[in-house]
Structures are given as C-alpha cells and as structure tokens.
Amino acid sequence: MQRLQINVLGLSEVRWTGAGSFTSDNFTLFYSGGDQHERGVGILLDKETSKCVKGFWAASDRVILIKLHGKPFNISLIQCYAPTADSDDDAITNFYEDLDNAYSQCNSNDIIYVMGDFNAKVGDIRIGNTVGPFGLGNKNDRGDILINWCQSHNFVITNTWFKNHPRRLWTWKGPGDRVRNQIDYIMVPNRFRNAIISSKAFPGADCGSDHVPVISEIRVKLKRLKKSKQIPKLQIQLLKNNNDVKEKFCIEVQNRFEALDDITEVEVLWEKMKSSILEATEAVLPKIKMNKKKRWMTEDILQLMEQRRLKKSNPLEYKLLDKEIKKKCSEAKETRLNEQCSEIENKLSINTKYAHMKIDEITGKSRCTSSGCIKSKSGTILMEKHDILNRWSEYIEELFDDNRAAKPIIKKNIEGPTIMKDEVRKAIKSMKTNKATGPDGISVEMIQCLDEIGVDMMTKLINQIYDTGNIPEDLTKSIFIALPKKSGATECELHRTISLMSHVTKILLKILMMRMKNKITPEIAKENSDKVKFQWARFLNTKLQWANLKFKWAIAHLPPPGYATAPSHPDVASSYNNIGNAYRNMGDYPKALSSYEQALKIREQSLPPNHPHVAGSYNNIGAAYSAMGDYPKALSSHQQALKIRQQLLPPNHPHVASCYNNIGNAYSDMGDYPKALSSHKQALKIQLQSLPPNHPDVAVSYNNIGNAYSAMGDYPKALSSHEQTLKIREQSLPPNHPDVAGSYNNIGNAYFHIGDQRTAVLFYTNAVQIAQKVLPSTHHHLQMFKRNLERVKQKL
Secondary structure, eight states, rough: TTTTTEEEEEEEOOHHHHHHEEEEETHHHHEESSSSSOOEEEEEOOHHHHHEEEEEEEOOOSSEEEEEEBBBSSSSEEEEOOOOSSHHHHHHHHHHHHHHHOOOOOOTTSSEEEEEEEOOOOOOSSSSTTTTTOOOOOHHHHHHHHHHHHHHEEEEEEGSSOOOOOGGGGEOOOOGGGGGEEEEEEEEEGGGGGGGEEEETTTTOOOOBBOOOOOOOOEOOOOOOOOOOOOBBBBHHHHHOOOHHHHHHHHHHHHHHHHGTTTOOOOHHHHHHHHHHHHHHHSSOOOOOOOOOOSOOOOHHHHHHHHHTTTTTTTTHHHHHHHHHHHHHHHHHHHHHHHEEEEHHHTTTTTTHHHHHHHHHHTTTTOOOOOOOEEEETTTTTTTTTHHHHHHHHHHHHTOOOOOOOOOOOOOOOOOOOOOOHHHHHHHHHHHSSSOTTTTTEEEEEETTHHHHHHHHHHHHHHHHHHHOOOOGGHHHGEEEEESSSOOSSSGEEEEEEEEOOHHHHHHHHHHHHHHHHHHHHGGGGGTTTTHHHHHHHHHHHHHHHHHTOOOOOOHHOTTTTTOOOOHHHHHHHHHHHHHHHHHHOOOOHHHHHHHHHHHHHHHHHHHTTTTHHHHHHHHHHHHHHHHHHHHHHHHHHHHHHHHHHSSTTTTTTHHHHHHHHHHHHHHTTOOOOHHHHHHHHHHHHHHSOOOOHHHHHHHHHHHHHHHHTTOOOHHHHHHHHHHHHHHHHHSSSSSHHHHHHHHHHHHHHHHHHHHHHHHHHHHHHHHHHHHHHHOOOOOOHHHHHHHHHHHHHOO
C-alpha cells in the first residue's frame, strides 16, 4: 500500500472468522467472516483514512460496509466476494441479497464505492452507461447478473471505461497461467463517474495471489475531524508501591484541602475536592510511557520481499525466494516469541497484571470487537453518532422502565444519625483497586492513599449530601459502556451494558447498603444466615446497580435510620421478593412462597393491576408452586402473569414467550402434553420474531418442544427438535457446557426409542464425556447419562 500509495484496499477471501477490526503499523483492517475459515472480506485503511471512519457493518462473510466522513458528501465503501462459478444459484441469490442490504444502508447523497471479486465476466462490448468498451473477454451468465444489478442501481463499472494495455485489464490468472480473465471490479454511481481519474489492474503487485489488484485513482475529499483531547495516563500503581510518591501526594492534597474547611455548599465542596486531588495527581505522578510495539518483521526480510517482487517474471527464482522468505519469517516469529516469554517470566514476580495481559496477547485470546454501528427497532443500521446515542437511550429506558405509582410523601425533616468516620473508613477499605474511574477521573487508589486525610474530607462531603439530600451533579452521572457479546454485534440486546460510576458515589452507596443491611438481615433466620450469604451478595449488587440508575431520587426520598417505611410501600414488596429469592435458592419453597405472596399483596395495593412487578410476583409464585409439586396452582399463576404481560408488552416480546414456556412446563408436569406442546410452540414463534436465531432462549424452546414430543411418543419429531437445540447451543455456548451435554443425551434418547442403538451410543458417550469434565462425579445428571449409556450398550 505504501509503495503504490493506496489509501483504501479491499480484500476478498480473507478466511478469518467473526467480525471486527484491529490496527497494526498505522493501518487499520475491518473484517467480516463466518464461523469457519472460509470466504471472508475486509477493508484495509491507511492512518489518515481510518481517522474518518464513522462505523462499519459486517453484513455477511461475503459483504462488508464502511462509512467515512467526507466533504461535502460522506463516503460508503462496500467490499464483496461473490460465489465462484461452481456455486449453485441459491448462493448467488443470497450474495446479491446481502449486497442489496448493504446498499440500502447508504444514504442517497453518499458517494458509494462497490468493489471486490465478483467472479463474473462483463465482456468488452459497451452496454449503456454501465459497461465500457474496454473490458476483457466475453460476457458470461454471472456477468449478466452483475450488469443487471448495476443497471438497477445506476452504477458504472470503472475498469471497463479506460483504454489500457491488455495486461492492465486482466485481474485473475488461472492455474498454469492458461487463462486470464477480468472478474474483479470497482463500481461507482453514474453521477460520480467524473471523479474517477483512472482505473486499471496492477500485475506487478506482489500480493501472493492468483488475483492482481485493481486500483482506481479518485478525486474525493475526506472531512478533517477535530482531534479529541487525550487524557494522559498516569502511573497510579506508584501510590501503592512507592512510599516517597505516596507521601508527596498526601502533602500536595493536604495543602489544597486546608482551604476547604469553611465551604458549606455541597456542589462547591465536591468540585474543590475533585480539582485538588486531580491537580495533585498530575503534579506528583509521572505519565505512562507508551512504548512502540516491537515487530517480529526484520529489514532483511523486507529486502528479500522486494527482491521477490522484482523476480515475478522468473517463476523459478520467485519460488526460491518465496521459500527463503517463509523460512526467515518463521525464524523471526520464533525469536520474537522467545523474547516475549522471557519478558513475561521477568514480570510475573513484579507486575502480574502486565504479565497476564502479555500472555493473552501472545496466545491470541479472542476479544469481541464492536462494529461501530447499531440497529434501530426497525432493523435499519445506524452509524451517525447522535442516532446511535438516541437508540441506546431508547433501549435503556425500555430496559429499566419503572411505571410504579407515585411514592408516598416522606417527611424530610427527620434527621438520622450522622455518618461516622468508621463507616467511611470501612467503605473505603472494602473498595477494589485496579478499577476504571468514573466521569470524575478519581481512582480508588487516590482515595485510599490519602488515609485519614481522605477519610475526614470524605466524611464531611457524605454527611452534607446525607443531611441536605443534595447530590453534586457530577456524582449522578456515569459513563455508559456497551460490550458486545460477540464480534460485530449490531443489536442492543447482544451487548452487556455496564456503567462506570464515580468511586465516591460507590463509597456513599456502600455506607447506605450497610445501614440497609442492618434493617433487612433480621428478616432472615439466624440459622440460615450462612446459607444465604451468596444470595445477599447478589442482592447488594442488584441494589447497587439500581441505586446508580435512580441515585438522585433515592437520596432525596430515603427515610433516615429509625424511620419506619410504610408497610404498603413498593420497596417493602421488593424486600419480601428478595427474601423469597433467598429462600428459593436455599430450597425452602414454602417460606419462599409466603414471601412472594406477601410481595404480591403489597404490589396489588400500591401498583396498577397490570404493572410488570405484579406480573413478576405471579411468575415467582408459579415457580414456587411448581417446585412444591402443586402444578395446577403453578399453571394458574403463570397464566395470570401472561395475562398482565399481554396487556403491557408487545405481542412478540421475549417476556411473553417466557410466560408461554412456563405454562407449557406446568402442563407437561400435569401430563397434558398436547397443551404443553402448543404453549412451547407459541413461545418459539415469538422468540424467532424477537430474538436472534441462535439465542440460548430459542434453544430452550426447541428443547421443551422435543421433550413434549418424546412424552407423546413421537420420537422422529423429538429428534428434529433436539438436533436444532444442539445446533444452537454449540454456536452460543462453550463446547463443554452442561446444556450441550443435555442435548447430546436427549438426542441419544430419541435414537434409542427409534431403535438406532449404535447412533444412540455415540450421543450418550458425548454426553458422558462432556459432563465428566464440568460436573461433580456425584451429580444426578452425570449419573443419569451413565445409566442411559449402560442401558443402550446392553441392547447391542
């Protein structure tokens, strides 16, 4: 790219799995592949062009779309890899559907470039404004399809419109150099054809392929983007490891804190505290030096590559040089790997975090990368920043929607006990280190390093917040981060949503949680306290997240210690619900049922009848009845939950599907398998409309349908459903997941009852092998799998 001064390079048949992007040596590659190392496409951008990327969409393993900021029009790049000549018509149809989908995501004003290996010959005869007179060879059937697509979208095939020497026309060389064809093209809309200065093949390029690059010179202007200010990274670990740095930092902060004693306004006090800590940090701590990544490639190898390029006309010498280059590359990689291993050994005793990071880098541990775009509710791909933010705002509001009735007025003039230094000290000490900072930029290490100076000032700030109910605006904000569950994810549902909140906010919340815990713990019997310790941790984590979302409201309305909450308050119902969850996890279903019923009673009094929390209570009661064996009552509760959710939610919402699955399970437990089958099919129908086809919940519905068919004696249909379950679970779960073992066992059962004992042995054996890796030897599922395997072996 540097030698030919190429800014954008489209790649076909990359053969990488997944989708994502990475940067190396000032070049950024965006790629899109499938589940296997087949097909795949990519677009490689130089440093300046990559700065203008708005986002990319991995449409399929044959089509990828990238959008760039341009001036006056934005630019859309579509890279393609069409099926080869021996592919069937369905593959061609699917390819052009993917291409149409990518094209439909481009704005009408965009400058659109469609390029790639189309495996089609368009010939050397001019066809309207689409194909020029300077093509190569004769047109074939695949060429007709490509021409029809270009005509329907008013595109021009650029490398057929420039008169060049024949060696500048062919783009692919057949085996043994018996034939040369033109099957790679760069296409642009007819309205922008005058922007193309030249378009031709470069057979002299040394790219190790039977294809040669097609290069177009285009007049286009990228938009100059303002460089965002980079916050320097500081060596925070010195506050823990270096006593001199720690002492100097404390003195700097203390000197600045002395001027804050007379401040009584919460907002002003916090801003002064924050600036004092950050200014002292920048004054004391050195910046982290960003060392340039060392390459394994050497100058000797690069010189040999240049010699190889010059020998393309001599096949024998070319092959000898190519063999030598591959050998030297292998040796250079091995040398670099040994250097990295030695570096890791030296760092293990000093900086384990860095050592593990280097291990992940060497072993190529996969990381899910974001696509830079998101889908709207209607399925449209959004790449504009404000559109993406609006979609996330819409999704989060729906996810955490709270339609509860107005809260009862709580007297605010009742003062509770002052927050003590011991409480603050304990909260600060319990905070985990090496965590990302919130919007304020203050890390846990900075607060802990200050010792009593920090405890005193933090106690003053928190007491002012607690007494007045006024929270600094800075502490109510958090940085929202969406982590994709798989590379190239475009649906909001396929992201893990986390937020980075201020560590000062976390300290305040920890203090409030400790006080709340003292109120809630007596509700749980002392003899069960050890058993529910894990559940309590989950409860605190849930409360912490909820408090982050409703933080400002919570502080203003939280009753002070000693002030009793109204018995019909929804928060009391939430406490009963959490206690019920604890009892259910302990296996004490009667007590869980009692708590759930109490929660429902309060919610029916304080919330609208079709509120989602009321439906949740009915759902929990149904689960408790089911665990106790009272299936008619379980069925009734789940039906009531479904009724509420059908009134509240869209008909294809996943929560409605969950209700149908719960109802199907109740019918199945009662022995009414036809009704169970009908409910599970309804759940699957909804999930296929609202969830990705390989979502784990879809697998659950297929599994339930298979179980219903088995109970009815229809084993061929049961086999089909369980095979679909296994297919999804192998795509969405780790290979040694217990659910995968369960699917193998279910397929084995189907084959056993069909009479195919030998196939049943294979699936039972897989189930046992997986379960032995992940389950204790005494687990009832593993024991059942082994019994099934022994049973079928006796039949052989």
